[in-house]
Amino acid sequence: MYQSSSTADALVEAARQLFSQHGYDGTSVRAITRHAGTNLGAITYHFGSKEALYEVVLAAVNQGVDDRLMAAAQTPGPPLDRIGGFVQALFDVFAENPDYPQLIMHELARERPLPEGLRQALERRIGTLASLIREGQEDGSIRTGDPMLMALSVGSQPLWITLAARPVQEGARIDQTDPKTRKRLVGSVVEFVRAGLAAHPEKRE
Amino acid sequence: MYQSSSTADALVEAARQLFSQHGYDGTSVRAITRHAGTNLGAITYHFGSKEALYEVVLAAVNQGVDDRLMAAAQTPGPPLDRIGGFVQALFDVFAENPDYPQLIMHELARERPLPEGLRQALERRIGTLASLIREGQEDGSIRTGDPMLMALSVGSQPLWITLAARPVQEGARIDQTDPKTRKRLVGSVVEFVRAGLAAHPEKRE
DNA sequence: GGCGGTATGATACGAACGTATGAAGGAGGT
DNA sequence: ACCTCCTTCATACGTTCGTATCATACCGCC
Numbered sequence: 028m029y030q031s032s033s034t035a036d037a038l039v040e041a042a043r044q045l046f047s048q049h050g051y052d053g054t055s056v057r058a059i060t061r062h063a064g065t066n067l068g069a070i071t072y073h074f075g076s077k078e079a080l081y082e083v084v085l086a087a088v089n090q091g092v093d094d095r096l097m098a099a100a101q102t103p104g105p106p107l108d109r110i111g112g113f114v115q116a117l118f119d120v121f122a123e124n125p126d127y128p129q130l131i132m133h134e135l136a137r138e139r140p141l142p143e144g145l146r147q148a149l150e151r152r153i154g155t156l157a158s159l160i161r162e163g164q165e166d167g168s169i170r171t172g173d174p175m176l177m178a179l180s181v182g183s184q185p186l187w188i189t190l191a192a193r194p195v196q197e198g199a200r201i202d203q204t205d206p207k208t209r210k211r212l213v214g215s216v217v218e219f220v221r222a223g224l225a226a227h228p229e230k231r232e
Numbered sequence: 233m234y235q236s237s238s239t240a241d242a243l244v245e246a247a248r249q250l251f252s253q254h255g256y257d258g259t260s261v262r263a264i265t266r267h268a269g270t271n272l273g274a275i276t277y278h279f280g281s282k283e284a285l286y287e288v289v290l291a292a293v294n295q296g297v298d299d300r301l302m303a304a305a306q307t308p309g310p311p312l313d314r315i316g317g318f319v320q321a322l323f324d325v326f327a328e329n330p331d332y333p334q335l336i337m338h339e340l341a342r343e344r345p346l347p348e349g350l351r352q353a354l355e356r357r358i359g360t361l362a363s364l365i366r367e368g369q370e371d372g373s374i375r376t377g378d379p380m381l382m383a384l385s386v387g388s389q390p391l392w393i394t395l396a397a398r399p400v401q402e403g404a405r406i407d408q409t410d411p412k413t414r415k416r417l418v419g420s421v422v423e424f425v426r427a428g429l430a431a432h433p434e435k436r437e
Numbered sequence: 438g439g440c441g442g443t444a445t446g447a448t449a450c451g452a453a454c455g456t457a458t459g460a461a462g463g464a465g466g467t
Numbered sequence: 468a469c470c471t472c473c474t475t476c477a478t479a480c481g482t483t484c485g486t487a488t489c490a491t492a493c494c495g496c497c
Contacts, residue, residue: 034474050341052257056455066476071456073474136255136341141399149403170427175404176420179393184385187392194346198354199380215381222375223428239444261485271446276486278444 029083035073037063043084047126050133051081085130086144092127093148095120100155106163107225110181111217113156117185118213122203128190153178160224170226177224184216234288240278242268248289252331255338256286290335291349297332298353300325305360311368312430315386316422318361322390323418327408333395358383365429375431382429389421 029035041063045054056070056077063069074080099116102109121128134141141149156178163169188195192203203209222228234240246268250259261275261282268274279285304321307314326333339346346354361383368374393400397408408414427433 032474049343053343055453057453066474067478068456068458068476069474077455133341135396135399136338138254138258141402146399146402149399153404172423173416173420175406176417177424179400179404179406179417180389180421180424183392183396184388187388187395188384190392191340191388194340194351194354195384197346197351199358199384201380201384211378212381212384215378216385218377219382219385219428222430223424225427228433237444260483262483271444272448273446273486273488274444282485 029074032073034063034065034069038065038069038073038080039084039087042080043088043126046081046084046133047088047129051137082142085134085142088124088127088130089144089148092120092124093151095123096152097155100159105168106159106166107168107221110156110159110163110224111221113159114181114185114217114220115213117182118189118209118216121185121189122209128186128192132190153182156181163224168226169224180223181220184220188212188216234279237278239268239270239274243270243274243278243285244289244292247285248293248331251286251289251338252293252334256342287347290339290347293329293332293335294349294353297325297329298356300328301357302360305364310373311364311371312373312426315361315364315368315429316426318364319386319390319422319425320418322387323394323414323421326390326394327414333391333397337395358387361386368429368431373431374429385428386425389425393417393421 029039038059042054042059045059045062048054057067059077059080060067060069070077070080074083096113096116099120100109100113102112104112131145134145140146153175157174160169160174160177160181164171164174189203196202201208201212203212234244243264247259247264250264250267253259262272264282264285265272265274275282275285279288301318301321304325305314305318307317309317336350339350345351358380362379365374365379365382365386369376369379394408401407406413406417408417
C-alpha cells in the first residue's frame with residue numbers, strides 16, 4: 028500500500044473525488060495537489076507517480092464495495108430471494124459509493140485491460156449470481172438455461188442503470204437521486220429479475 | 233454538416249476510428265491527420281476545430297444506428313415478439329457498428345451532458361420499448377408494472393452487455409466475437425426478457 | 438497567359454502536462 | 468547546540484497539445 032500520513036491521506040481523498048469525476052487523463056496532478064492543499068511535488072514524493080496514486084485509489088474504492096457485496100451474498104433463504112437481495116444490494120452499494128460506478132465507467136473507457144483487482148471482483152460477483160441461479164435450477168424454482176448467461180442478464184441491469192444514471196435521467200426522465208423514484212426503480216428491477224428467472228409464475232401481491 | 237471532399241471524408245473516417253478507440257481527449261489532431269494522410273492544418277481548415285469534427289463523427293455514426301433501429305421497431309406481430317425482435321436488433325446493430333458502443337462509452341465518461349442528437353435517439357428508443365410494453369399490457373400478454381421502468385430493464389441488457397464486452401470477456405469468459413457464443417448469448421437475453429415481461433408463463437420449446 | 442479563389446503545406450505559438458531537482462523547513466535524538 | 472532524516476517547497480525541463488500564420492500549389496475562367 029502506501030505510508031499513511033495526513034498529506035498522503037489528503038492526496039488519496041482528493042484524487043478519489045477528482046479521478047471519479049474527470050477520469051485519469053482529465054485529472055492533473057496540479058488539480059489533485061491544489062485540492063488536497065499540498066505542494067505540486069507531493070504526489071511524486073508519497074506515491075512515486077500519478078499512475079501509482081491512481082492504483083491506490085482504485086484498489087481502496089473497490090475494496091470497500093467488494094466487502095459490502097460479498098456480505099450481502101451470504102444471507103440465507105431460497106435462491107430467488109437471495110438473488111433479489113443481491114440485486115438490491117448492488118443498487119444500494121452503488122448509491123452509497125457513487126465514486127465507484129464513475130471510476131468503473133472511466134476505467135471501461137480506457138484501452139488497457141481491467142486492473143487485476145477489479146477483474147477478480149467482477150468475476151466473483153458474476154460467479155456468485157451464476158451459482159445462486161444453478162442452485163435454484165436444482166431445487167426447481169428457476170427455469171432452465173445457461174446460469175452464466177442468465178447471471179449476465181441479471182447483473183447488467185443494476186450496473187448499467189447506475190452507471191448510466193445521467194443519460195437515463197436525460198433520456199427517460201428517471202431521477203435516481205429522488206429516493207421515492209429510486210425505490211420504485213429498484214423494486215421494478217427486482218421484480219423483473221424474479222419474473223425472468225422463475226420456473227413458475229409467482230403470485231402477485 | 234460539412235463540405236464533403238476527399239480530404240474531409242478521409243478526416244471523418246480516420247477520426248471515427250480513432251475517437252471510438254481512444255476517446256476525444258485520447259485522440260490528437262496530429263494522430264487524425266497522420267492517419268488520414270493529410271496536413272496538420274486540415275482539420276482546422278475543413279471543420280474549424282477538433283471539437284467540430286468530433287460532432288460530425290458523432291452525428292454520422294448515430295444517424296446510421298438510428299435509421300437501422302427505427303426500421304427494426306416497425307415490424308408487425310404481437311408485442312412480446314416485437315420486443316424480442318427489438319432486443320435482437322440492438323445486439324445486431326451494435327455488432328455491425330462497433331464504433332457506436334465505443335463512442336457511447338467514451339461519451340458517457342465525459343462530464344458534459346449528452347449531445348442533443350444522442351439524447352433524442354436514446355429517448356426515442358426507450359420510448360419505443362415502453363409503448364410496446366404498454367401495448368402488451370393492454371392486450372393482456374404482458375404483466376403489470378411501470379412500462380418505462382420495465383423498458384429500462386429490457387434495454388439495459390443489450391446495452392451493457394455490448395458496451396462492456398471486454399470486461400465481460402475478462403470477467404465471465406464470454407467471447408462475443410465468436411458467432412456461436414454470441415448467438416447463445418443473444419438468445420438467452422431474448423428469452424430472459426420475454427420471461428421477465430410475460431403475464432403468463434410461455435411454453436418451452 | 439495571367440488571375441482569383443480554394444486547398445494544402447511547413448512552421449510557430451502559447452498553454453498545459455508529468456516529473457525532476459535542489460534548497461528550505463522542522464522535529465527528535467544525542 | 469548540532470546533526471539527521473523526513474517532508475515540503477519553488478521552480479525548471481522536456482513533451483505534447485490545439486490552433487494560428489502565412490507562403491506555396493492547384494485549377495477553372497476571362
